[in-house]
Amino acid sequence: MEYAKLGHSDLQVSRVCLGSMTWGVQNNQQDADLQINHALEQGINFIDTAEMYAIPATPDTYGKTETIIGDWISRHQAQRQNTIIATKVAGPGMHWVRDGGPITAEAVIQSVEKSLQRLQTDYIDLYQLHWPNRTSPHFGKQWPNTFSFDEVDVTAQRSQMLEILQALQECVSAGKIRHCGLSDETPWGISTYLELAKQHSLPKMVSIQNEFSLLCQKDWPYLIEHCHHNDVAYLPWSPLATGLLSGKYANGARPDGSRWSLMNPSSIYRSSDLAHQAVAQYSQIAHDLNITPAQLALAWCNSVQGVTSSIIGATNLSQLKENIAAFDITLDEQALARITQVIKQFPAPY
Template structure:
């Protein structure tokens, strides 16, 4: 296993980050225990979760993924200090989570205590803002004029962000979190938080996790450049585009128990004609080079300059083994050239 610095945190994290959002719906406690054990044996030291997991989210299962991890930690206390555990506070979007309130300095204290109790831990290594309070161009909202920056009340947004930074400062001072990070944010969000941290003398964010994969490269190069220059770890989530890049959904297939057979909060917005064509082309490249489509997509993500660690997920052990093995691969130049040609043909397929 290879490792990279987690931004300016001083932590060294595995190039594989074990995602957990299926634990509690598609996966049982026993499944999660097996996944964690295997990942640790392979050198993974980085686990990502969130208070709103598992996915699809519901009031009945809210927080269950953190509970699953907490149950494992309670039986493996000696492993806690070896792990970097990241979790996330939810923003508005769920009536059953703090009455659909925005992230604030006060809500951070409440959400953090709840997460710590579920995780059965005294601290969280990286506490992340799951998405901005303002509507941002993520989750399929990246096409022209879907999100209009000109309609935002920038002063009010900055005031909310200032309050968040102060709340994070309290959490850092208390020792309940060691570092903090962003998720589903933009270059403006990154730089505004950096300015506020300097203004308020609070530690800077160490990471950001955004959707990034062969079907969704909008963070390259501009946001990723900001991350590299500001020493902020860039953590791709959904490197298989919701499983699409594995090829398992080609031709309208819906394997039993797969994510696309379950409720989708934003619908299957990735499932477009061009995305289907792009996936078929990437599958052909993978076949020519003797690897699986998933391994092609993950190994490609890992070699992108500026990527620090890639968040993977799996519902079966076979998938987890296949995915972790992808990070031992070095794609040959011919393979990368073939991938680039497809990217140029389908730069924004959904």
């Protein structure tokens, strides 16, 4: 297993981060235990979760994943100090999480306390803001004029960001969190947080996790360059595009127990004709290389300059083993050239 520095922090994280959002819906405690134990045996030391998990997010699944991880931690205290746990405070929009309100200082303090209780730990290694209080170009909103920049009150947003940083500082000073990070943010968001942190001697964000895959490269090179030069780790989430890049949803398939089988079809915006055409071509390249489509996608993501650690998820141990093995694969120049041609043909398929 290879490791990389988590931004400007002193943490060395595995190039593979174990995602957990299926634990509590598609997976139970026993499944999670098997995945965590196997991941640690392979040298993975980085686990990512969130207060809003499991997914699909509902009032009934809220907090379940952290609780499952906390159960594991309670039985493996000796391994806690060598395991880097990342979690997130939910942003606005879900009525069952703080009445759907925005992230505030009070929300940060409250959420940290509840996450610590569910995780059964004294500290969180990386505490992240799951998404901004303002609308951002994520989750299918990246198309021009999908939302209006003019609707954002910049002064109010900066004030909220400063308040959030001050609350994070309180938690850092109390030893409840070690480092702070972002999720689903933009270059403006990152730069504003970094600027405010410098001005007011508050915690500097060490990382950002955004969607990034063979089907979603909107962060390259502009946001990733910004991260690199500011020593902010870049953590791709959904490098398999919610499983689409594994090929399992080809020809309209919805395998029982899969994530898409649990979702309202109208909400699966990644399932476009262009996306399926791209996946078919990537699957052919994988076949020619004698690896799986999922391994091709993960090996490519791991090869992109600026990527620190890719967040993978699995619903069974076989999938997890397949995914971890991808990080031992080095794609040669010919394979990368073929992949680049498909990217150019389908630069933004959803």
